[in-house]
Structures are given as structure tokens and as C-alpha cells.
Amino acid sequence: MDELLARATQGVDPDAPDAFVRIFLNLMALVPWSALIWWNLAFLAIGALLGWWRGRTAEGIAWAFVLGPIGWLVILRKPRRTMPPPLPTGRPRGR
Known part of the structure; x- marks a missing residue:
């Protein structure tokens, strides 16, 4: 000290x-600022990957930015986001 x-x-x-x-x-x-920056970028990349896997890329990046590796646990506990069914396109059938 x-x-x-x-x-x-x-x-x-x-x-x-x-x-x-x-x-x-x-x-x-x-x-050691350079080491801290590189670790933070690694946390963000892994958070983005986990968020993409769960269908929540932006949330994964945000949680990893705010909480680091603890944000990974937050994004992993959220349910997978499912895609809505595609909207019908073209003319209606039967005409």
C-alpha cells in the first residue's frame, strides 16, 4: 500500500x-488500459454471439457491455425469440 x-x-x-x-x-x-479494452471487446463479441444464438443480438451486446461475463448469464436465461410467421404476399387465392 x-x-x-x-x-x-x-x-x-x-x-x-x-x-x-x-x-x-x-x-x-x-x-492497464489496453488490456481492459481488449477484454471488453472479447466480452462484447461473446455477448453478441450468445445474443445471436438466442435471437437477441442487440440485447446480448447491451448486457455484455453493462455487466461483462455476467451479462452472458442474463442473455442465456432469457427464452429464445421465435420468428413470427411470414406475412402473405401477392393476390388472394381463388380469383
């Missing part, structure tokens, strides 16, 4: 008016 505090406050004057912003930016620089 001391090492994290030392990294967060490195080069920051605690009495400066922007000390909070500088500490926040130092902490955000420690986050």
Missing part, C-alpha cells in the same frame, strides 16, 4: 490546489 501511495503522490505538492487531479491522473496512469 505504501508503494501505491508513493507512486500516486510522486511529484505532487499536497498543498497545491490541483493536488487531487494530479494524484488521480497518476493513479489512472497505473491502470
